[in-house]
Amino acid sequence: MSEQFNLIIVLVAVVAVIGIGAAFFLVRGRKAPKGTYTGPRDANDPSPTLTTDAPSTEPPKVSAPTDAPDIDVVDETAGQVLVPTDVPDPVQGRLARLRSRLTKSNNVLGKGLLALLSQDKIDEDVWDEIEETLLLADLGTEPTLELVDALRERVKIAGSRDPQHVHDMLREELLKLVDPSMDRNFIPVRHADRPNVIMVVGVNGVGKTTTIGKLARVFVAEEKDVILGAADTFRAAAAEQLATWGDRVGVPTVKSDIDGADPASVAFEAVSAGIDQEVDIVMIDTAGRLQNKVGLMDELGKIKRVIEKKATVDEVLLVLDATTGQNGLNQAKVFSEVVNVTGIVLTKLDGTAKGGIVVAIQRQLGVPVKLIGLGEGPDDLAPFDAAAFVDALLD
């Protein structure tokens, strides 16, 4: 009797275990085979405790390993069907919608300049004030002097203080500095045999993950298929944050649940998944948390090389926080020495009166600002348009 009773208990336990297992499987969806990137985790790959300044003595190895370490990157995107909960705003007209944010924070610059230039008599003190206004707006020394010289010349020739004329003159000269001729296209086109790959770089806290989330929405609004790769592996929460952004618009994320996992492996898996699933765009988030330039260089360089085993990196977007002024310029310098930056995303322009940073950064790197962040909302990212930007400063 007690044997029968024991048998019943064992049977009940087995059924319960199978049931829980099946439920878990259904909730998680199908797990694809373990990661296919078999490159070794380099000694200099970042770990959560990395603080040393010591440069690595060996270049990162990325090829032909024999015994693949246990890289826990699993492409959970295969067969995954995400049901979007959000419909992103169309891209057209975004800057117009967000223009008031730019105007509110930056009209100190535009209005200040207009007032100064409209005075009956523009003496040296006024020119000094104009110069100061431009420098305070983070325009940078060289562009400031250029602009002041151009305005002096034009004021001398025109002689008139008519407000509309002053407005038009200032608009023209500012536009020249912002340079409307730069190629600011940021909507990628898929290659015939592979997705377009975008790497997003920048230090932590600048709004990188948020920007990738917002950009994924922009691409979805443009009817592109997208996969995200969470190669910022310093903290699993960052990957979750990215996945949450993606989930909302039906974009899957390749990630590792392990803090400090090899970022290049995650990038490789994301690009592999993008190729397998024939998506248009793969966007790779990276960490900017490294304590020193050598570490940063090693990590970003390795991610790029590993991706290039599968595809080309078509765009490297550098995300910079507009409120950080000179610090942002220093970051831009470091990143551009490490990777070939092809475009800039300037975030938090809604929170600063220093819109001149657009000019300073473009000058320093010689690459265009392609997008600007104008708030924390999911669709508060706008394509940068030189004329609309200058108009927002002046109106």
Ligand SMILES: Nc1nc2c(ncn2[C@@H]2O[C@H](COP(=O)(O)OP(=O)(O)OP(=O)(O)O)[C@@H](O)[C@H]2O)c(=O)[nH]1
């Ligand atoms: N006001 C404003 N806030 C922004 C903008 N872009 C991002 N943020 C905020 O900036 C903060 C940091 O953003 P994250 O995306 O977490 O920054 P991150 O660079 O990815 O940082 P890590 O994940 O720690 O590397 C968040 O509170 C964002 O909401 C913007 O354009 N305007």
